[in-house]
Amino acid sequence: MTTTVSSEVRAAALVSKAWPFEEARKLLERYKDGPPAKGHVLFETGYGPSGLPHIGTFGEVARTTMVRRAFELMSDIPTRLIAFSDDMDGLRKVPGGIPNPELLAANLNKPLTQVPDPFGTHDSFGAHNNARLRVFLDTFGFEYEFLSSTDCYKSGRFDATLLAVLANYDAVIDVILPTLGPERRATYSPFLPIDPASGDVLQVPLVARDVAAGTVSYVRPGTNETVTVPVTGGHCKLQWKVDWAMRWVALDVDYEMAGKDLIDSVMLSGKITRVLGARPPEGFNYELFLDAEGTKISKSKGNGLTIDEWLTYAAPESLSLYMYQSPRKAKRLHFDVIPKAVEEYYSFIKAFPDQPLEQQLGNPVFHIHGGKPPKFDLPLSFGLLLNLVTVAGTSDPAVLWGFVSRNFPGTTPATHPEIDRLVGYAIAYARDFVVPTLARRAPTAQERAALEDLSTRLAAIGAGADAEAYQYEVYETGKAHGFENLRDWFKALYEILIGTSNGPRMGSFIALYGLDETLALINESLS
CATH class of the missing domain: 1.10.10.350 (Arc Repressor Mutant, subunit A)
Structure with missing residues (x-):
């Protein structure tokens, strides 16, 4: 994306303390001596499609996009964003909340793109989850390029870097082994052969390596047969920490953020990247989202809000705001945070036009809307609508609009479509979370x-x-x-x-x- 930026905006962006600008300045420093040889700065987000996409996945893309847009205000270097799916990973367990779990159980250890789709809509479980991710990212209007791990491995795009990992095998495992227990250390290999007979992604020790031939050998489990496979062409996959580093090198990634739980993995992958002769990407570690009980949300457990659930009760922009705010602070991601996020979004929208430039650059809606937030005329709040729905005891938008139009003459769904949108969300939220909890009491x-x-x-x-x-x-x-x-x-x-x-x-x-x-x-x- 190319953007015409005024000198005033660029000057303000260069000193803004909003966290997307602070992150973008890392990239300015990275290329202070000139643009990269590839001609652009590459941002990456990663996704493990072993479960359905969840809000944490969206949050990473949203936040990375905010940093990308901030960088574009500071620099004329073109940018790209890759949404990478690790869909060649082996399915290690059956995630919760999935239909036909027996189908998945029968295909454990297969690459996700070789596991049948339990939903029956796509060629594989990996393809189904990838499609769900892309539909959602497209709904939000993200500008990105989707990359599949399976495609990259099988097409040969990773071959040169895979051979580099093989050539630097000892140095790579010297980074990993100190972090493993004695038993795991004795059998660890960064290469996971995909067995030609079973199709499984194997975690087995290697018995031989041939750098010149570009192959590794292992003993097929349950037999005495030694099998030799190329490390290229999709015949092997890398253990994920090495895989992450390999991807950074092969794609020449400049920026990728990750959750706080991956701090050690980021450090290890960075060391491996240097072993392979490259520079690790910039990035930062965000805090994790928690469920109603304060437990980390997990796509395999299904204990967090789904993307579709949030959008049932609130507009996408409110979710983007929730992702923007305090990325280094652990936050509950439960239904009860939605109304506050909605209210705050419109408060920031209302304040934006009258703020000086430096405050506008720190206003979340600047980053949510790529520097061009919309203008809304909202004579009443979402909270007030929620209470109206609750007390009026109706789910009929026409009835609710009767109250609104009476109190605010000239206000109709046609003249105020944003209020009409809020009416629909208020009806849904009150129906599912407010009305069932009401308990009116007698007065003293x-x-x-x-x-x-x-x-x-x-x-x-x-x-x-x-x-x-x-x-x-x-x-x-x-x-x-x-x-x-x-x-x-x-x-x-x-x-x-x-x-x-x-x-x-x-x-x-x-x-x-x-x-x-x-x-x-x-x-x-x-x-």
């Missing part, structure tokens, strides 16, 4: 007296007042009835009227829901 004597007084005060104001007028009476009622901490008064309102301990700004809610409807809700709670 103090609360009953306050509610009766509030009803009288609101009725005296009448319909058509603005949100601030209603909010003032809510405050005054709480103070008049001895709620020393007004938070207790608002918490009581939420629990009695809605059925939850947290809720909207009451003035805004009354204006949106309607005075008559609010008075009916209060009377219902009193009865």
Whole structure:
């Protein structure tokens, strides 16, 4: 991608403290003496298709793209992004949440692109998962090139580097062996032969190596037969830490980030890259996502939010925001984080136009939208819509739009499509996560007296007042009835009227829901 960048923007980007710019400056330093011989800077993200793509996978591509775009504001060197799938890896266990698990169990140790697709839609399990990944990345509009490990191995694209690994075999294993236990050390080989008879990716010790011929030999498990195979042409795969380094060298990768759990692996692969005579890529280690119980999410366990699940309840941009924020901080990735992410996204969008350039470059929406965030006219928040759906007890968008249009004249699905999108998300989220948890309670004597007084005060104001007028009476009622901490008064309102301990700004809610409807809700709670 080529972008015309003003001198003002470039100057601000060069000193911005936003983390994508800080990462991009590593690449500026890498090529301070001139652009790479290949003529571009190559970014890479890796994906292991042993399970369905999850949000962590998306996060890596999103964050890498943010660094890529930041670099493009600082430099005129062209860039490329590769989404690499390690689909030649052997299937070691059956992931959870997959149909026809017996089909996978019968093909353990086969390359993922040789395992039948349990979904019945593609030529292999690897191809199915690759397709799912690409559809999602395409949905988000990422600019990337997809590469398959199987294709790269079998086409000969990796051959030269594989032969280099064989030629430097002793130096490579000298990097790996100190990190292994005694038993594993005795049998370790960086090369995993793909057995011609079974098709399995074997983890077996080598009995011979021939650098000149480019072959390795092993004893076929369960027999005394010695088998010799080339290390090239897809006849062998590398153990993954060596494979990672080989890929960096073969593709000349300049930047790749990885999770915090892979810090040691990044260091080892970097050492192997240097053994092979190349320079490791730049990058940084991000923190891991956690599930509701604080456990690392795993695509094999299926214990995290899926991509499709997030998009059922919120727009893609809110997910991008969640990926942008605090990448070095472990964060829960559960359904309850979605509403906050949505609210924050629109807050950043609203603030952007009035910010000076240096603040705009640090605003997450700058990085989410490649420097060109959209403008929205949103007269109400997602949280307020959620509460409206909850109290109104409807999943009919037309009914909800009736409330919105009454309170905000001239606001319709046609004039405010972004609100219409939020209405759909609010209906889905309230249906699945809010309504099932509601438990309205009866008021105490103090609360009953306050509610009766509030009803009288609101009725005296009448319909058509603005949100601030209603909010003032809510405050005054709480103070008049001895709620020393007004938070207790608002918490009581939420629990009695809605059925939850947290809720909207009451003035805004009354204006949106309607005075008559609010008075009916209060009377219902009193009865």
